[in-house]
Amino acid sequence: MDRRLFNKGLVTSSLGLVLPNASFGQTWPESRVNIIVPFPAGAATDITGRVIAAKLSQMWGQAVTIDNRGGGNGIPGAEAAARSKPDGHHLFLTSAMTHAVNPALYPKLPYRPIEDFEAISLFGKLSFVVLVRADSPIKTLGDLTALLQSEPDKHSFGAGSLPARIASELYLQQAQASARAIGYKSNPQAFPDLLSGLLSFMTIDTTNGRLQIDGGKMRGLAVSLPTRDNLIPKVPSAIEAGLTGFQIWTWTGFYAPKGTPKEIIRKINKDIVTACTDPLVLKRFDGLGGAPITSTPEEFAAFTVAEIERWGKIIRSTNVKLD
Numbered sequence: 001m002d003r004r005l006f007n008k009g010l011v012t013s014s015l016g017l018v019l020p021n022a023s024f025g026q027t028w029p030e031s032r033v034n035i036i037v038p039f040p041a042g043a044a045t046d047i048t049g050r051v052i053a054a055k056l057s058q059m060w061g062q063a064v065t066i067d068n069r070g071g072g073n074g075i076p077g078a079e080a081a082a083r084s085k086p087d088g089h090h091l092f093l094t095s096a097m098t099h100a101v102n103p104a105l106y107p108k109l110p111y112r113p114i115e116d117f118e119a120i121s122l123f124g125k126l127s128f129v130v131l132v133r134a135d136s137p138i139k140t141l142g143d144l145t146a147l148l149q150s151e152p153d154k155h156s157f158g159a160g161s162l163p164a165r166i167a168s169e170l171y172l173q174q175a176q177a178s179a180r181a182i183g184y185k186s187n188p189q190a191f192p193d194l195l196s197g198l199l200s201f202m203t204i205d206t207t208n209g210r211l212q213i214d215g216g217k218m219r220g221l222a223v224s225l226p227t228r229d230n231l232i233p234k235v236p237s238a239i240e241a242g243l244t245g246f247q248i249w250t251w252t253g254f255y256a257p258k259g260t261p262k263e264i265i266r267k268i269n270k271d272i273v274t275a276c277t278d279p280l281v282l283k284r285f286d287g288l289g290g291a292p293i294t295s296t297p298e299e300f301a302a303f304t305v306a307e308i309e310r311w312g313k314i315i316r317s318t319n320v321k322l323d
Helices: 008-015 044-060 072-082 096-105 141-150 162-175 187-196 208-214 262-275 281-287 297-318
Strands: 035-037 064-068 089-096 117-133 156-159 180-183 201-207 216-225 250-257
Touching: 008 064, 008 162, 008 262, 035 044, 035 072, 044 064, 044 117, 044 208, 044 250, 044 281, 064 089, 064 096, 072 089, 072 096, 072 141, 072 250, 089 117, 089 162, 096 162, 096 250, 096 297, 117 141, 117 162, 117 187, 117 262, 117 297, 141 162, 141 216, 162 180, 162 201, 201 297, 208 216, 208 262, 216 297, 250 262, 250 297, 262 297, 281 297
Parallel strands: 035 064, 035 089, 156 180, 156 201
Antiparallel strands: 089 250, 117 201, 117 216, 117 250
16 A cells, blocks of 8 residues: 555645635634544554644644543543534544444444534554564464464454454454454553563554564564555565455544534645645654545545444454453
8 A cells, every 4th residue: 555645636625725714714723722632642643643733833833732532442532522612722633443443332422423523634544464573483474373273262462442453353253263352551552562472463553563563573464455555565465465354444534523613624624734745744754654645524524434334344244342
């Protein structure tokens, strides 16, 4: 998946928007803009969010802060964001977990992914990568599958987010293998246990995965795509690894509380798109892994609806249940 390719049509359509009130752009934002991120510091969404927040702060002439509300599968953070004042100074940068995964796992949530939020823009897409520690005797995904099949339920995998848990469960389903899930507050918090041998493997987003692979601490066995991900080009694709059905990815995006004025939504969207084309921002993203992907608010709203259905099908097929 080439993260250097932008959807030029999306960028053009967003940049072409005209604000209906000329004085509006001169008065907003009037104070600090707070971005709730429902994950701890160090999570992939937090890392990329801080890059774009710094650029937006420069563009707006106001402080733009990241407000980490980790834990609870993103529910506390999403609820806080939904209840924030809809004045454009309170935003929500989240992932598929709160807006596509949770609706399929929880019969009742304290927030409504569609009704309680205004979609602003898609921000990025990420595949997953299956990891083992670098000195593991497991060299390929086939090796891991053979081990898990030979010793059913004797091995464990870690997951610091629901999407990561579901990605691992999809791998196990496709491999016809089994392993125990151990939960963590974030994926990076599970790394010490993978490196110590307590965990046999993990399946995490490629942003954090790349950092561990490039740092020489972990080995990537396969990415969850039909083709190689040029973020980590030496890691085989799912098809190369022999698991055609192991195809899953996650995403990040910006929302605002329902009722935020449309003019403000358009302004924020326009500025996010502009920030995501800045050469210095792109350089930072390339170092982290890939490039941002933006959209119009309407496109992101439709995307969210489609993703709720897509993740729901995956969760039902893997029979993932909350512990």
